[in-house]
Amino acid sequence: MIELKNVSKWYGNYQVLTDCSTRINKGEVVVVCGPSGSGKSTLIKTINALEPIQQGEIWVDRVPVHDPATNLPKLRSHVGMVFQHFELFPHLSVTENLTIAQIKVLGRSADEAKQRGLKMLDRVGLMAHKDKFPGQLSGGQQQRVAIARALSMDPIVMLFDEPTSALDPEMVGEVLDVMVGLAHEGMTMMCVTHEMGFARKVSNRVIFMDVGGKILEDCTRDEFFNHPEERQTRTKDFLNKILQH
Numbered sequence: 632m633i634e635l636k637n638v639s640k641w642y643g644n645y646q647v648l649t650d651c652s653t654r655i656n657k658g659e660v661v662v663v664c665g666p667s668g669s670g671k672s673t674l675i676k677t678i679n680a681l682e683p684i685q686q687g688e689i690w691v692d693r694v695p696v697h698d699p700a701t702n703l704p705k706l707r708s709h710v711g712m713v714f715q716h717f718e719l720f721p722h723l724s725v726t727e728n729l730t731i732a733q734i735k736v737l738g739r740s741a742d743e744a745k746q747r748g749l750k751m752l753d754r755v756g757l758m759a760h761k762d763k764f765p766g767q768l769s770g771g772q773q774q775r776v777a778i779a780r781a782l783s784m785d786p787i788v789m790l791f792d793e794p795t796s797a798l799d800p801e802m803v804g805e806v807l808d809v810m811v812g813l814a815h816e817g818m819t820m821m822c823v824t825h826e827m828g829f830a831r832k833v834s835n836r837v838i839f840m841d842v843g844g845k846i847l848e849d850c851t852r853d854e855f856f857n858h859p860e861e862r863q864t865r866t867k868d869f870l871n872k873i874l875q876h
């Protein structure tokens with residue numbers, strides 16, 4: 632579903648991604664972790680071309696993302712993306728937030744968009760809040776609306792960039808529950824997260840990135856968590872640090 636071949640990217644002289652290659656099959660859940668500044672957000676953003684690359688190839692569902700001739704709005708319309716900050720439109724109701732892109736980007740009728748949007752809102756357990764504005768919802772609820780909004784577009788893959796890291800601790804669980812549900816339903820997912828409980832529960836693979844934008848590990852969940860002797864020292868140090876607390 633997603634293939635990265637020798638992807639490199641620079642900001643000026645600074646190399647932010649170094650020769651990154653990986654492949655995510657349909658229905659796979661891949662967790663990306665690593666220290667701050669290692670290029671995790673940059674890597675995930677290259678997949679729907681929110682960040683251009685200077686070298687390598689990126690393929691999403693056989694579409695060449697790196698090819699200047701590719702229709703990027705079309706590609707992005709079916710690659711769901713959920714960020715740390717929910718980025719809902721504050722002046723639109725929850726229902727309007729769920730329908731606007733379906734109408735403007737996918738050309739759906741208002742009725743069809745509403746039906747699909749509310750179905751996804753129900754899926755994340757928030758039907759009772761359909762007429763509220765984002766400011767009237769908790770952070771966890773806003774993030775669940777953001778997930779419902781992405782799902783309303785019938786994505787072929789979902790990309791998450793630290794979707795729970797800006798939330799109060801008691802709201803993390805409700806968002807992770809929605810993500811676990813999606814994983815169990817067979818959604819193809821790439822998730823930048825340090826929620827190792829989530830990674831242990833549903834990921835098929837774990838990618839560990841290190842400073843300079845290098846993929847240091849790309850292994851199965853079992854290899855990542857249960858075979859520390861096979862991991863790089865850098866990975867073990869990182870895991871020890873985040874699992875200590």
Ligand SMILES: Nc1ncnc2c1ncn2[C@@H]1O[C@H](COP(=O)(O)OP(=O)(O)OP(=O)(O)O)[C@@H](O)[C@H]1O
Binds near residue numbers: 667
């Ligand atoms: N627009 C930009 N211009 C220049 N440098 C940038 C830009 N965006 C990011 N960087 C640099 O690229 C590196 C990778 O950033 P990125 O945000 O991808 O890291 P990250 O692994 O997601 O970090 P974090 O865990 O803090 O979110 C960092 O050193 C960052 O300072």
Ligand SMILES: [Mg+2]
Binds near residue numbers: 671673792
């Ligand atoms: Mg980041």
